[in-house]
Amino acid sequence: MKLTDFLFPGAFVPQLASNDKEGIIRELVEALVRTRKAPRGSVSGIVDALLERERLGSTGIGKGIAVPHAKHRSVREVVGTVGLGPQGVDFAALDGELVYVFFLLVSPPNDSAGHLAALELIAQTLKHETFCRFLRQCRTEQELVELLEEADQGKYAL
């Protein structure tokens, strides 16, 4: 599995306009449906599922990273997108710090394995400090695309 198998150019948001949890999630889901990997009519359902998951505990896992995720029947495979909040967002992260990097995932209801594999790959890549630093410096979608492609080519393997 590669990052670009489930993170699709066209859905990246290098400079998120929102500065609250619901706004960020909505912005990323709106971006995701632009790629047609999730149907336009499913936006509010997916947003609700993601917010419901956040109520069980923030997906802000620390170190400025959040991985909002949920299952939703409108998708056929794991799909996701990347967003950056250069100013930092209060996402109620588990370490109490602001969040700068968002990897949002939506999985089909019965694909725990696909979800876990996508998370594994994202986490392995984010463990690489150089990747993280470059990621936070991205300001355009093209820069994000190039960085993820470099990661897929093994440039940031641990």
Next chain:
Amino acid sequence: MSRQQDEPQAECVSEVELRNPTGLHTRPAATFVDRASKFRAEVLLLKDGREANGKSILDLLALGAERGAHLTLITRGPDAAAAAEVLRGMLETGFDET
């Protein structure tokens, strides 16, 4: 197989099978880190030769541990034995997920 000693540099090594139905995804990882962080002992989780700091959610997610995964839990420090017991129990009982 577990070595347990109650001394400052105690180290416990346990082989554990992950029972969590959906694997070590974000919530169980967060729960594990929360509990692991209450101990002074260093906590490591190994899978297929890859090592994760048991007090880092990102590290645990990077293991991609699915249900039935065979993990090695290593705790090192003054409360290593207590940490091993609690954390092994969490991995083996499935974090109360149904």
